[in-house]
Amino acid sequence: MTSAPFAPRVDIIIPTFNRAHLICHAIDAALGQSWWNTRVTVIDDGSTDDTFAACEGYFDQLRFSYIRLGRNGGTARAKNAGLLLTDGEAVTFHDSDDLPHRDKILMQVRALIEPNMKADECLNWQMAGRQAGEDLSVAAALVHHELILPDGRRVAIRKDLSLCDDVFPNLQMGSQVPGEWTHINSGLFRQELLQRNGGFADCIEEDREFRNRLILNGEIIRVIPELLLVKIETTDSLTQSQASGYVSTRRKADRQMVWARVDEWRRSGRIAPEIIDFANLEIAFVSNPQSLALRDLPQTTATRQTLSRIYAACKGAPLHETAAQ
Numbered sequence: 001m002t003s004a005p006f007a008p009r010v011d012i013i014i015p016t017f018n019r020a021h022l023i024c025h026a027i028d029a030a031l032g033q034s035w036w037n038t039r040v041t042v043i044d045d046g047s048t049d050d051t052f053a054a055c056e057g058y059f060d061q062l063r064f065s066y067i068r069l070g071r072n073g074g075t076a077r078a079k080n081a082g083l084l085l086t087d088g089e090a091v092t093f094h095d096s097d098d099l100p101h102r103d104k105i106l107m108q109v110r111a112l113i114e115p116n117m118k119a120d121e122c123l124n125w126q127m128a129g130r131q132a133g134e135d136l137s138v139a140a141a142l143v144h145h146e147l148i149l150p151d152g153r154r155v156a157i158r159k160d161l162s163l164c165d166d167v168f169p170n171l172q173m174g175s176q177v178p179g180e181w182t183h184i185n186s187g188l189f190r191q192e193l194l195q196r197n198g199g200f201a202d203c204i205e206e207d208r209e210f211r212n213r214l215i216l217n218g219e220i221i222r223v224i225p226e227l228l229l230v231k232i233e234t235t236d237s238l239t240q241s242q243a244s245g246y247v248s249t250r251r252k253a254d255r256q257m258v259w260a261r262v263d264e265w266r267r268s269g270r271i272a273p274e275i276i277d278f279a280n281l282e283i284a285f286v287s288n289p290q291s292l293a294l295r296d297l298p299q300t301t302a303t304r305q306t307l308s309r310i311y312a313a314c315k316g317a318p319l320h321e322t323a324a325q
Contacts, residue, residue, distance in 0.1 A: 006113050007037055008089035010105055010188065013082035015043045015075055019096040020050040026096045027058055035105040039291065041065045043082045046072035052285075059287040070282025076206035079185075080199045080276050084307055087293035092188045099230040100186070104143060108188035111141035111222040128218035129269075139193040139219045143186055145229035156227060166212055166262050184211040186229045191295070193219055198274035198298040203254040209261060213274070216265040273298045279306050289314040 012030040016023050023042065030040040044051050046069050058064045069081060079093060090112065094100060119125045121132040130136075147155045184207045197213055200206040214221060265271050279302035286292065292314050294307055 006089075008109060008112070008190075009037045009039060010035060010109065011082070011086040011088035011091045012038055012040045012094055012105070013043060013079065013086065013091060014040065014094050014096060015045060015078035015082060016047065016051060016096040017045040017072065017075075017078070018047045018049045018051065020047070020054045022096045023051055023054050024057075026094055026098060027055070027064070029098070029100050029102075030094055031058075031061070031063065032102055033100070033105045034103050035109055038105065039063050039065070039086070039088060041067060041082055041086055041291075043078045044068040045074070045078040046070070046284075055287070062288075064288065065291045066285070066287040067283060068285040070284040074202070075204065076200040076202050077278065079206070080278055081281060083194065083199055083295055083297060084276065084278065084281075084299070084303075085292050085294070085310075087191075087295045089191050090188050091191070091194065093185045095185065095231070097232045097234065098186070099232070101226075101228040104186075104228040105188065107224055107226065107228065108141035108143065111224055112138050112188065112190060114138060114222075117220075130218065136220050138222045139190050140214060140221045141188045141224060142184065142221060143224045143228040144226060145186060145231055146227050148230065148232045150234055158225070158227075164215065166208065166258060167216070184208070184214075186231075187221075194295070194297055196273065199276040201257070201274050202277075203257060204251055205254040205258050208255075209258045210274075212258065212262060212265075213271045216262070216271050275299060276303055278303045281306050281310065283310050283314065286314050 012033070014023070014026050014030060016026075019026075027040060027042065030038070040063060042055055042065070044055070044066065052066075052068065055066045059066065067081070067085060069078065073081075082093070083091065090109070092105060092108070117136040117138065119130050119132050119134045119136055123132070125132050125134065144156070144158045147157055149155065193214065197210075197217060197219070201209045203209065261271050276297060276299040279300060281303070292311060294311055299307075
């Protein structure tokens with residue numbers, strides 16, 4: 001008797017803040033993915049616009065959940081909230097201004113479950129803590145994407161080498177935009193990878209730091225050479241705004257933290273897991289309390305206790321009722 005093929009349930013987490021005019025496009029694209037086993041969760045990071053009203057039309061869909069946080073905490077915290085309150089075997093993040101190809105997740109799942117992969121003997125696998133000939137399991141699948149800039153330019157991001165730009169900047173050349181690299185926040189990640197490496201660092205360079213941590217800790221990452229995502233940057237996007245753009249004081253400070261962790265890897269050969277500290281997490285509203293689940297991730301004891309209280313309160317609440325703090 002043969003076992004059934006691995007068909008992971010994929011949590012599509014959409015963190016958002018004041019994107020009422022865009023969020024429905026992101027939800028439709030997520031719900032319309034050709035991979036059948038998905039669940040879509042919008043994490044509203046305390047929006048003050050009409051995001052709630054825009055999402056309300058989806059509340060009756062079983063594969064959809066809208067979670068409104070009690071306070072704005074930033075993108076990294078919204079992503080961590082999404083991780084902590086879901087439990088699918090794989091996770092991906094779509095921004096509210098992302099337009100993924102309908103087969104994006106399907107192709108990523110196929111990359112995760114590709115059989116009979118071995119560590120080729122012509123490569124130095126000891127650098128990744130592995131041995132030549134070892135059986136490999138893909139832990140994350142990334143895709144190439146197209147970037148539409150505020151000035152109208154369309155830039156195809158196909159730079160596999162740019163995944164290593166914080167370790168080997170000497171390999172980077174010819175970038176058309178600052179930070180031109182394959183986006184980690186469009187990746188698909190196995191639950192086991194998250195258990196080994198933790199969540200997102202509380203900064204605005206959270207994707208960059210997460211990317212480095214996975215690569216330098218030897219995770220097996222597959223890059224799918226297809227443009228399976230369109231990212232649309234506007235003047236108020238985090239990477240474009242004056243307060244949080246590539247040359248902002250805040251991002252420069254966070255970048256120093258990212259580089260300090262690369263130095264940690266050079267000294268020790270590892271980057272420590274990011275233990276999620278979110279003891280002050282507040283949930284103001286959950287559209288589908290019964291969909292909530294607690295993911296097993298590195299987290300503080302206080303965070304685990306907070307999540308247990310939230311979980312118990314939400315599971316006892318009827319649909320559309322405000323969850324307890």
